[in-house]
């Protein structure tokens with residue numbers, strides 16, 4: 001029988017099954033994982049009935065939190081009306097979501113198109129193909145940036161920076177060079193007629209929440225236009241309202257006030273609010289035509305359920321004023337975090353928050369937080385990341401930050417104890 005999802009009964013009904021899961025996952029993640037069984041709003045419960053406040057939203061995915069009634073209703077209704085159809089056909093939610101994305105990005109006015117996929121990685125694979133199609137024998141370089149994360153399939157991995165992820169799979173698809181992120185001179189002087197595309201995250205997520213310096217995106221845009229290279233933004237993590245604007249490249253904190261339009265942009269994560277989906281948004285007709293039918297295609301990409309979920313996410317963000325709400329969270333976080341011992345820097349862009357510590361204990365803080373009922377994340381030894389559901393209230397974040405000094409103390413003690421044993 002199916003495992004119970006009721007935290008009160010799962011401990012008895014599903015105990016053996018959960019134990020098997022834990023053992024299996026130990027091999028995958030290296031440490032025993034807690035098995036989560038239920039979520040509602042910003043709270044999730046594990047199989048033992050412990051409650052956690054979710055400040056990660058499944059890595060910037062659950063924009064509306066867990067089990068949001070509008071999302072549940074949209075997906076349920078869609079599945080009971082029209083489920084899977086394959087890419088021989090289109091469907092009403094698919095067309096509507098494509099239209100909404102073009103409208104929100106401003107690409108509708110310039111003849112844009114949306115190609116759907118099932119994840120951020122897959123959307124970036126499509127972007128890689130777009131770059132290759134734009135290129136030729138002489139226009140063969142693709143510029144990415146250091147500390148970038150774009151996914152782990154072969155093409156996406158070629159764009160991703162971390163050597164640790166890349167090395168075992170060499171040789172990766174060629175032509176990709178990584179330049180220092182935010183170094184305007186380095187990027188602008190590297191762009192010439194041999195460059196097919198530049199791809200970057202307007203706000204890097206996996207590197208610990210680092211935004212482009214003001215004016216950087218504008219300068220890169222100008223150089224790409226001048227030399228005929230495509231500019232592609234990976235907004236998989238930073239898009240869909242996460243930074244307080246629909247897309248981070250529309251955020252004046254990130255652009256320095258300039259209007260910067262890419263030639264293409266990839267989305268996933270928050271777009272489905274928890275249902276897998278990805279999208280490559282092409283901003284112009286010419287860019288859209290680089291990929292024809294058959295050059296991008298997937299069985300599930302743009303399926304009715306996922307696109308109905310995307311529409312529900314967009315409608316709820318609009319209906320509940322979540323962009324404005326999220327913008328205010330950043331100020332609350334910065335205020336509450338100032339003066340906390342061992343906190344060196346806070347970078348908050350709406351609901352995408354990086355906290356640098358002056359000691360290498362971020363993973364131990366994550367563990368201490370989990371024990372205390374908070375789900376947070378570390379992107380490196382020094383850096384904590386928060387990417388809560390957009391619906392979270394500022395008081396919940398303030399409460400976490402009030403507890404952070406105690407969590408840091410616990411992490412310091414745990415790290416010292418480990419070092420001395």
Ligand code: PLP
Nearest residue numbers: 119120121149150151236237268
């Ligand atoms: N691009 C960025 C900026 C990401 O942060 C991620 C995931 O963290 C990806 C791409 C990969 O997306 P997915 O895990 O949906 O394949």
